[in-house]
Amino acid sequence: MNTLYTDNFPHMSPVWGRIFNFVAERAEGSYIYTTDGKKLLDFTCGIGVTNTGHCHPKVVEAVREQAGNFLHAQANIVIHKPMLQLIEELRKITPPSIDGFFFSNSGAEALEGAIKLARVATGRQNVIVFSGSFHGRTAGTMALTTSKTIYRAGFGPLPSGVFVSPFPYAFRLSMTEEQASEYALEQLEYLLASQTAPKETAAILVESILGEGGYVVPPTSFMKGLREICDKHGILLIFDEVQSGFGRAGKWFALEHFDVVPDIISAAKGIASGLPLSGVFSSLGIMKRWDVGSHGGTYGGNAVACAAGVATIRAMRDEKMLENTNERGIQLMTGLRKLQEEYPQIGDVRGKGLMIGTEFIVDNKPEKAKPMVKEIIHAAEENNLLLLSCGTYDNTIRWIPPLNVTSEQINDGLKIFEDVLKTTIQ
């Protein structure tokens, strides 16, 4: 027998806290097929990455073709066609003021770049982030990440110059959206008056929709308020669209929901359907403040990854995936809200497009719901549905199926979830 698949993987670093233990053979569309013959409905998309479904034929074809043409065309040395095509496609889906594009490999790397850019462009040092934020786990980005202490504990000292303001998390604050917005903006003004002077503040960094921190959509008034505060003080506004971008929230970028244009966008995950690619998008005026060669990387904007990015955007457009995201999102939200009526442990159902969270609470306490959510996720896997949790207390289930998921697959997922709730919640 091949011990590779049976010995509990002793040589994989245990730092990968594994949620599931199956070994994947292959994947197609909304399904993963395991080595022991299971077919799993995948509503995790590799944490919101495979937005066009697993192994979308057009993406696979583009990858195959590009792999035969040029694998690694290092960006300082070779200008390659897929990067130029990707920029052309991105210009059609980003706000017109965003006309400068830099590519890297991971979400965290994009955030590192965005912060460096904001600092050098403003000549200021400090950055404001929001509670519950997740921006990565590199030495720099862990200081920006406040969703869980596990991402920081033991790794100090953290880089300085990062200040944290409350996110308008209406449900957790027991406020209306507008009250939460007003409160969060007031606290931000207070931070600027008490801890980080505007003249020392380079950027305000916010996830367009809070991801790992609990799938919370900020009120439009809050996002507009951030823009106003930034404009007033010459602070740059950075929207982290790593998780919420590329159609996930029913628009090309979630920022379109708020009608607010940031100065810098960080993007990754869904950009290339699974190939490692990320980006910092801004105006050329801001991009020109970077000294030539002061930022970069060996692999950033890899030719095969860029080809996958081009194919991803075209497939999403040609196959009307945004429309599907909005329709399936309503279907999923409606189904989940129906279940919420039966199960008071589901405290909140929220989201945009196919970025939906169901927050569980017990005795009005999020931390008490953590074991329940863990049990639900394991029971769902036993019933061939893959789900993920999020939130500081891991008490929210995030629903992130592929954007071309079918109506039948959404119904299958809801049915499994309902059956699981029946057996796990007494």
Ligand SMILES: Cc1ncc(COP(=O)(O)O)c(C=O)c1O
């Ligand atoms: C909003 C957001 N920003 C940044 C990151 C970091 O991306 P990566 O894991 O590719 O470094 C993530 C990852 O989940 C994310 O959700």
